[in-house]
Amino acid sequence: MAKITLENLAHSYMPFPKSDADFALKEINHVWDDGGAYALLGPSGCGKTTLLNIISGLLVPSKGNILFNEQNVTQLQPQHRDIAQVFQFPVIYDTMTVAENLAFPLVNRKVAKSEIDQRVSEMLEILELGSKANSKARGLTADEKQKISLGRGLVRHDVNAILFDEPLTVIDPHMKWQLRTKLKELHRQFEHTMIYVTHDQTEALTFADKVVVMYEGEVVQIGTPEELFDEPAHTFVGYFIGSPGMNVLTADLQKNQAKLGSHVIELGKSYPDLDGTIELGIRPEFVSLGNDPLGVPVQVTAVEDIGRYKIVRTQLEGQALDAVIPEGQSVPAEPRAILDKSRINIYRDSHLVREGV
Amino acid sequence: MSTTSLTSGMRTTRGANFKWLVPTLYIIFLLLPIYWLVNMSFKTNQEILSTFSLFPEAPTLANYAVILTDPSWYNGYINSMIYVVLNTVITILVALPAAYAFSRYRFLGDKHLFFWLLTNRMAPPAVFALPFFQLYSAFGLIDTHIAVALAHCLFNVPLAVWILEGFMSGVPKEIDETAYIDGYSFPRFFVKIFMPLTASGIGVAAFFCFMFSWVELLLARTLTVTDAKPITATMTRTVSASGLDWGVLAAAGVLTIIPGALVIYFVRNYIAKGFALGRV
Amino acid sequence: MEKTFNNKAWFLVLPVFFLVAISAIIPLMTVVNYSVQDTFGNNQFFWAGTEWFREVLHSSRFYDALLKNLAFSAIILLIQIPLGISIALTMPKKGIWVPVCLVLMALPLLIPWNVVGTIWQVFGRADIGLLGYTLANLGIDYNYANNAVDAWITIIVMDVWHWTSLVVLLSYAGLVSIPEAYYQAARIDGASRWKVFRYIQLPKMNRVLLIAVLLRFMDSFMVYTEPFVLTGGGPGNSTTFLSIDLVKMAIGQFDLGPAAAMSIIYFLIVLLVSWAFYTVMTNYDADAPEKGVQD
Numbered sequence: 001m002a003k004i005t006l007e008n009l010a011h012s013y014m015p016f017p018k019s020d021a022d023f024a025l026k027e028i029n030h031v032w033d034d035g036g037a038y039a040l041l042g043p044s045g046c047g048k049t050t051l052l053n054i055i056s057g058l059l060v061p062s063k064g065n066i067l068f069n070e071q072n073v074t075q076l077q078p079q080h081r082d083i084a085q086v087f088q089f090p091v092i093y094d095t096m097t098v099a100e101n102l103a104f105p106l107v108n109r110k111v112a113k114s115e116i117d118q119r120v121s122e123m124l125e126i127l128e129l130g131s132k133a134n135s136k137a138r139g140l141t142a143d144e145k146q147k148i149s150l151g152r153g154l155v156r157h158d159v160n161a162i163l164f165d166e167p168l169t170v171i172d173p174h175m176k177w178q179l180r181t182k183l184k185e186l187h188r189q190f191e192h193t194m195i196y197v198t199h200d201q202t203e204a205l206t207f208a209d210k211v212v213v214m215y216e217g218e219v220v221q222i223g224t225p226e227e228l229f230d231e232p233a234h235t236f237v238g239y240f241i242g243s244p245g246m247n248v249l250t251a252d253l254q255k256n257q258a259k260l261g262s263h264v265i266e267l268g269k270s271y272p273d274l275d276g277t278i279e280l281g282i283r284p285e286f287v288s289l290g291n292d293p294l295g296v297p298v299q300v301t302a303v304e305d306i307g308r309y310k311i312v313r314t315q316l317e318g319q320a321l322d323a324v325i326p327e328g329q330s331v332p333a334e335p336r337a338i339l340d341k342s343r344i345n346i347y348r349d350s351h352l353v354r355e356g357v
Numbered sequence: 358m359s360t361t362s363l364t365s366g367m368r369t370t371r372g373a374n375f376k377w378l379v380p381t382l383y384i385i386f387l388l389l390p391i392y393w394l395v396n397m398s399f400k401t402n403q404e405i406l407s408t409f410s411l412f413p414e415a416p417t418l419a420n421y422a423v424i425l426t427d428p429s430w431y432n433g434y435i436n437s438m439i440y441v442v443l444n445t446v447i448t449i450l451v452a453l454p455a456a457y458a459f460s461r462y463r464f465l466g467d468k469h470l471f472f473w474l475l476t477n478r479m480a481p482p483a484v485f486a487l488p489f490f491q492l493y494s495a496f497g498l499i500d501t502h503i504a505v506a507l508a509h510c511l512f513n514v515p516l517a518v519w520i521l522e523g524f525m526s527g528v529p530k531e532i533d534e535t536a537y538i539d540g541y542s543f544p545r546f547f548v549k550i551f552m553p554l555t556a557s558g559i560g561v562a563a564f565f566c567f568m569f570s571w572v573e574l575l576l577a578r579t580l581t582v583t584d585a586k587p588i589t590a591t592m593t594r595t596v597s598a599s600g601l602d603w604g605v606l607a608a609a610g611v612l613t614i615i616p617g618a619l620v621i622y623f624v625r626n627y628i629a630k631g632f633a634l635g636r637v
Numbered sequence: 638m639e640k641t642f643n644n645k646a647w648f649l650v651l652p653v654f655f656l657v658a659i660s661a662i663i664p665l666m667t668v669v670n671y672s673v674q675d676t677f678g679n680n681q682f683f684w685a686g687t688e689w690f691r692e693v694l695h696s697s698r699f700y701d702a703l704l705k706n707l708a709f710s711a712i713i714l715l716i717q718i719p720l721g722i723s724i725a726l727t728m729p730k731k732g733i734w735v736p737v738c739l740v741l742m743a744l745p746l747l748i749p750w751n752v753v754g755t756i757w758q759v760f761g762r763a764d765i766g767l768l769g770y771t772l773a774n775l776g777i778d779y780n781y782a783n784n785a786v787d788a789w790i791t792i793i794v795m796d797v798w799h800w801t802s803l804v805v806l807l808s809y810a811g812l813v814s815i816p817e818a819y820y821q822a823a824r825i826d827g828a829s830r831w832k833v834f835r836y837i838q839l840p841k842m843n844r845v846l847l848i849a850v851l852l853r854f855m856d857s858f859m860v861y862t863e864p865f866v867l868t869g870g871g872p873g874n875s876t877t878f879l880s881i882d883l884v885k886m887a888i889g890q891f892d893l894g895p896a897a898a899m900s901i902i903y904f905l906i907v908l909l910v911s912w913a914f915y916t917v918m919t920n921y922d923a924d925a926p927e928k929g930v931q932d
Contacts, residue, residue, distance in 0.1 A: 376727045377729070378727075379723065380724055380727055380729075380742075381668070383724050383742070384738065384741050384742065386798065387741065387744065387798060387802070388741065389767065389768075390757060390767075391744070391745075392799065393760050393766065394756050394759065394760075397759065399705075405765050407764075408647055409770055436771055441696060447656075450652075450657055451652040452653060454649035454650070455650045455654075457649060458647075458650050461640060461646070462642070462646035463640045463641070463642045463643075463646075464644045464646040464650075465644050465647070472912075474653070474657060475911075476908055477657055478855070479855050479859075479904075479907045479908060480661070480904055480907070481858075481861075481879075481880050481900075481904065481907060482861065482878075482902040483729045483857040483861055483880035483883045483900075483903075484668065484883070484901075484903060484904050485664050485668075486884065486888070487667075487887045487888060487893070488663070488665070488667035488668055489660075492663055492664055492667070499869045506655075507660060508660060510656055510660055511657065511660045514656060515657070518653060531703060548827070567834070568746065568747050571749060572652075572749045573749075573750070574746065574749065574750055574751045574862045575861055575862060579888075586651065588749075589750075589751050589752065592752065595913070601653060603765065604753065604761065606759075607759070610755055613748065613749050614744070614747070614748050616747075617744070617747025618740075618744060621740050621743045623741055626736065628739045628740075628743055628806060634914065
């Protein structure tokens with residue numbers, strides 16, 4: 001088990017990258033704590049698989065170093081890194097039995113026979129595959145196969161980290177939930193460092209203690225699920241996390257007031273003068289609709305009833321503003337929107353402005 | 358940086374650097390005899406028999422001129438082309454609906470029929486040479502292109518059905534059902550929607566028909582006398598009759614390689630999948 | 638794929654059925670007919686029963702040729718299958734060299750079979766052939782026209798030259814269909830090069846390799862044109878394979894009865910062995926699970 005440090009790491013698939021845009025993974029500095037459960041979240045093509053493959057050693061980065069504890073492993077082959085990786089599609093050795101599949105990484109590492117037997121039977125029990133130990137692996141269902149892929153990583157006690165590359169893509173929805181619970185359980189039991197790549201926010205938020213959000217090859221925020229929800233460091237994080245995503249409106253900033261067209265919104269704190277594009281971000285959960293004359297007038301364009309709550313889509317001076325209201329509450333004929341000022345975030349060029357005056 | 362990482366990294370790159378050697382040696386082995394044939398085709402018979410040289414000392418096109426001006430030679434190419442194309446067209450036309458049936462439906466005796474078809478691919482042409490001669494004599498078809506084209510159907514039709522069935526099974530059945538719901542009749546659906554979807558399979562099947570019809574000698578020779586005599590038969594007869602004009606023989610051989618080479622070039626991107634008969 | 642039961646599908650199969658039936662069943666009946674009759678010429682035939690079959694099955698000439706065929710097929714498979722696999726393994730998987738390799742390797746497959754014979758006939762001659770001349774200059778006594786061993790070696794090398802590419806292309810097709818994740822997982826599991834081959838590449842090539850074995854067995858067992866052109870069955874009878882003997886008997890000597898009986902036995906042997914391969918293949922298909930997501 002190990003702490004994993006990324007030092008000025010960057011990667012380009014081109015031999016001679018010229019501009020920033022040529023990098024699939026832009027420069028990143030980060031420490032993954034020993035025993036942590038991390039999720040790497042982002043849309044397809046944001047560089048998360050690239051980062052994962054660099055950690056496991058399948059890719060050598062163009063720039064920077066990667067350290068396991070204090071050892072530099074940047075040039076080390078994956079088999080020498082003591083890393084386990086579970087792929088998007090289950091990888092099993094068709095011609096072997098379930099037990100032989102699980103034993104494979106141990107046999108390759110010349111672990112003693114008795115030790116192998118003991119660990120394989122232990123793993124069969126954990127994965128609840130005991131009854132199929134001696135059947136050929138190719139006859140199994142997709143989720144059983146994925147369990148084997150997972151087991152081949154866990155059966156090695158010495159792994160520095162276990163990496164998951166969207167491992168539940170091909171699994172049925174009800175099995176997804178079971179497997180994810182199993183993963184959490186295994187994490188508690190073995191305390192391996194786990195890094196879990198996904199583009200599904202529910203998966204990320206339920207699995208991880210800390211979520212790393214990536215966007216266009218860049219890490220835009222690292223934080224607990226609460227931090228990502230309350231203080232998105234980038235407008236992308238605001239959009240991407242939460243359902244519906246955060247409202248982002250262009251605004252003019254004057255100290256502790258934001259002007260949205262002809263309307264003025266009070267802010268929780270005062271800001272210095274800033275250049276660049278200024279945007280105001282607020283989650284729909286903190287927008288309330290009513291008749292309060294202090295609110296700003298909005299036009300309702302649609303109401304979506306989700307069950308426990310309603311999403312009200314409105315327009316504020318031509319900009320979209322969503323609000324989430326409880327199920328029983330009705331929408332007034334000429335509603336006015338109140339934005340909870342303690343929950344408003346200000347963004348300059350898409351990045352969160354943390355420093356008030 | 359640890360030393361193990363450095364050495365193992367270098368080992369893999371060094372190993373990869375020598376990998377090209379095997380296919381390269383193999384390709385050289387394949388090309389040497391062909392090179393020798395081409396080399397000979399540009400020499401005079403005298404040069405071939407008197408001196409041994411890796412390149413023609415006095416390159417000549419005389420051998421090719423002989424073939425391209427003598428009707429008994431160039432008609433051989435035309436005849437071969439005619440029956441090969443005929444065979445390919447007939448084979449694909451009958452194999453398409455059959456392959457569709459095998460890929461989509463179960464029906465009485467389907468498995469037996471399929472196996473019986475395949476057995477014909479296993480029939481040694483030597484077994485069929487004489488009976489074919491008698492069969493086509495009875496219909497007065499001896500020495501016609503259609504006779505050879507039909508005879509080659511014996512082994513090409515089973516193969517085409519097999520290849521097409523493999524490719525068609527890869528097309529989801531939902532496509533058929535959607536088309537029928539949209540009001541397509543079967544023939545229109547088949548031509549407008551299904552055939553474009555299996556175009557690469559049809560190409561591969563046609564390639565194989567061309568190949569096996571083009572390379573076959575025994576049946577083609579048995580069923581023809583003069584009017585439809587293929588180039589392959591012309592070559593064997595000329596060798597025995599005219600006292601071995603090596604230069605002309607080599608030129609004729611080179612000219613039989615060219616159509617095949619052209620066909621391969623056109624299907625080069627489908628070769629790998631094609632040779633797996635769509636079953637990978 | 639789930640198939641529906643529908644006997645109307647027979648209408649789609651009818652054209653193939655009639656076409657193949659006419660060119661397969663009628664000639665086959667003719668052969669059967671000859672095999673049980675005798676003739677003195679003039680189209681007068683009389684019943685001969687199983688006489689020809691007994692004659693063929695008791696003739697050393699038949700067993701001699703059969704043995705040669707079996708030996709030839711065995712040698713061919715033993716050389717071409719491993720060689721083809723190793724070439725496929727070392728071929729580039731992407732880049733501009735892929736089509737170059739594929740086109741050059743496929744070339745011998747599209748050369749008319751008698752031209753293949755001619756090419757090697759010329760290539761091996763000591764007076765005008767590159768191979769024969771080089772060997773002679775190296776002091777190696779080589780003459781495929783006089784020496785039975787040399788004739789066999791030449792025919793085998795010729796067949797390797799002609800057909801190994803088929804195995805290469807089939808294996809290659811199987812190899813490129815393996816998803817990259819399998820190789821990555823194997824690296825992480827610490828598998829050696831040999832284990833990657835044994836547990837990933839070989840199982841994934843299984844299906845195409847069976848096709849390769851089947852095609853190579855059938856075609857090598859039916860070999861006729863190439864050795865006929867190269868050696869004409871000689872020297873002596875050393876390269877007289879079943880099909881060469883058969884054509885000699887039927888068309889050369891017009892011994893229709895024995896030739897027909899031999900044809901049938903020959904065909905049955907090919908069928909029997911091919912059926913064995915076919916059973917293995919379809920069993921393998923039935924054994925495999927529903928086409929998994931990773932395919």
